[in-house]
Amino acid sequence: MKIEQMYTGCLAQGAYYIVSNGEAVIIDPLRETRPYLERLHKDSVSLKYIFETHFHADFVSGHLDLSRKTKAPIVYGPTANPEFEAIVAEDGQVFEVGNVKIKVLHTPGHTMESSCFLLMDENGKETALFSGDTLFLGDVGRPDLAQKATDMTQEELAGLLYDSLYHKILPLNDCITVYPAHGAGSACGKNMQKETTDSLGNQKKTNYALNQEDKEHFIKAVTDGLLPPPAYFGMNVAMNRKGYSSFDEVLSNGLQTLSPEEFEETAEHSGALILDVRSNGDFAKGFIPQSVNIGLDGDFAPWAGALIIDVLQPILLVTGENEQEETVTRLSRVGFDHILGFLKGSFDAWKKSGKETDSVNRISVRQFKEEIKNKEVKVIDVRKEGEYNAQHVNRAENKPLAYINEWIRTIDPSEHFYLHCAGGYRSMMAASILQARGYRNFTEIEGGFSAIAVTDIPVSNLICQSKSMK
Structure with a gap:
């Protein structure tokens, strides 16, 4: 046995x-x-x-x-x-x-x-x-x-x-x-x-x-x-009980290559979400406008489910080299079967074609420290509540990424704020969603709280996280 x-x-x-x-x-x-x-x-x-x-x-x-x-x-x-x-x-x-x-x-x-x-x-x-x-x-x-x-x-x-x-x-x-x-x-x-x-x-x-x-x-x-x-949990239950498309069919559809022109045309006529799965560092430097970033190098599938939610949403992919099959596979695991294809040549091909691009205003922790010196600023921490309770930047507000679809409506677009998570993975997801919905008056902090914690930026006293999560 x-x-x-x-x-x-x-x-x-x-x-x-x-x-x-x-x-x-x-x-x-x-x-x-x-x-x-x-x-x-x-x-x-x-x-x-x-x-x-x-x-x-x-x-x-x-x-x-x-x-x-x-x-x-x-x-x-x-x-x-x-x-x-x-x-x-x-x-x-x-x-x-x-x-x-x-x-x-x-x-x-x-x-x-x-x-x-x-x-x-x-x-x-x-x-x-x-x-x-x-x-x-x-x-x-x-x-x-x-x-x-x-x-x-x-x-x-x-x-x-x-x-x-x-x-x-x-x-x-x-x-x-x-x-x-x-x-x-x-x-x-x-x-x-x-x-x-x-x-x-x-x-x-x-x-x-x-x-x-x-x-x-x-x-x-x-x-x-x-x-x-x-x-997305309820939708996955329904698929498991009622049935779903063959994975082979989903993979075949998702692996269709699209030139920048085909990609743009498909996006305009299908209502597809442009999902960019490159690292947060690469995404920050440049991306297709309205793209949402969920990095393949983290807890990709659960975050896709939590943030995209609707498994019937058509999706177009921007991936790194040779990441297409893995991306389609991991999306299908949480029920996203309507993948229309991926951008051939990734973002570099889009950029070389002369099409419009966008970027996130990302700064280093050193610059963050300089910008907030002797000032009262607004800081949004998108980590989980337990992480925030354990230790956080003084006066920072906790708005967990998982609930961005609720709290985004409370953001005042005229008020600037700084945005961070633990290391940059989640804050870049939040930044991409904010910009896709028209919010641009913010600055994202590279390295997140992990980088902040080793500076002299004022933070709360450290509390054992297991206790803070009870």
């Missing part, structure tokens, strides 16, 4: 590949199927089942394409209602894969169909728990995402999650290895550990949610401090 965790850092997501005696299963696959097909071919095994722990909200699963290409059936837990052919398993149902068995444990709470898969080895020993979004390392799945679909409050869903965890998961043996669907950085939880696997016994000791004295305290603990979920 072999268990392989296929972890994708950008989404903080874990898919799982299990092989036993010539047969394999894949749990919660990502959108692109090639990595899985290559492993199946390399190991000379057939895919018997594709297990889905629930209808994912933060990414579009590869279950449909993988099933079409391998003929393996898709398996969900009880109460799932997919609009395509699938096995909706019963609670406790056992599936045989080679010499091992996988038992379905229905664990509603995160969503109603949420299920964990318990692996029993060749000797019948319970060995591994693929816990989906029911149990994370250090946390549990947020219970607020399925409210609209179930007509239940987050407190009622949290109560179901308590029953699932305390009656079905906690009684399992301590030596079982937990393989969660997500790790630190995912918006599906609030307190995840950086590790991606752990023993169930250690989680029983260290996971705050598994150490509540009763259901009432559990409900309060897991619902306290939940931030609003990214707006």
Whole structure:
């Protein structure tokens, strides 16, 4: 038997590949199927089942394409209602894969169909728990995402999650290895550990949610401090439940090359968003007017989902050299399938064609220090609230990037302000959105708070970030 965790850092997501005696299963696959097909071919095994722990909200699963290409059936837990052919398993149902068995444990709470898969080895020993979004390392799945679909409050869903965890998961043996669907950085939880696997016994000791004295305290603990979920989550759930275009088709469309003239004409007639995925440093120096910058070198896909939101939005790409396929792939993982092509020759080709360009007013920290000396200025910090609370420029306002579509309306275009994040990645995203919507009276600070903190620019006292985020 072999268990392989296929972890994708950008989404903080874990898919799982299990092989036993010539047969394999894949749990919660990502959108692109090639990595899985290559492993199946390399190991000379057939895919018997594709297990889905629930209808994912933060990414579009590869279950449909993988099933079409391998003929393996898709398996969900009880109460799932997919609009395509699938096995909706019963609670406790056992599936045989080679010499091992996988038992379905229905664990509603995160969503109603949420299920964990318990692996029993060749000797019948319970060995591994693929816990989906029911149990994370250090946390549990947020219970607020399925409210609209179930007509239940987050407190009622949290109560179901308590029953699932305390009656079905906690009684399992301590030596079982937990393989969660997500790790630190995912918006599906609030307190995840950086590790991606752990023993169930250690989680029983260290996971705050598994150490509540009763259901009432559990409900309060897991619902306290939940931030609003990214707006694209509901659209991803719908795609996972209803179906979607083939990834091969999405990739083919997205890899169409466009000359500067074709690119400009397409942008004008399609209403497409121009998405520039180059580094924030390159973007600051020059870009196509109205472009939005989300750098491929960071948490690209989640930010695309959070900021663009509408998965039906047509998109035109400006990328670095040989980054086109990776960009289309990562966008498709969060449901952006309407990619019309990319600019051949990138921004250099646009610039050489003599077409209009734009830039961001970016200054160094040294210049920032000089400009604010003995002055009262407005500073906007787009980091998360916890980062801001830990330490920030004195009198700076905290306006997290994730909520820019709300706070941008409060900006006075006649009042100049300075803009920064931790290092420049998020503040350049904010700058691009501000300029695309007509706000230009600001200056972005290169290097962000990381550069500010090593100067004598006045900042607040440092507070442990873990405490500030409680």
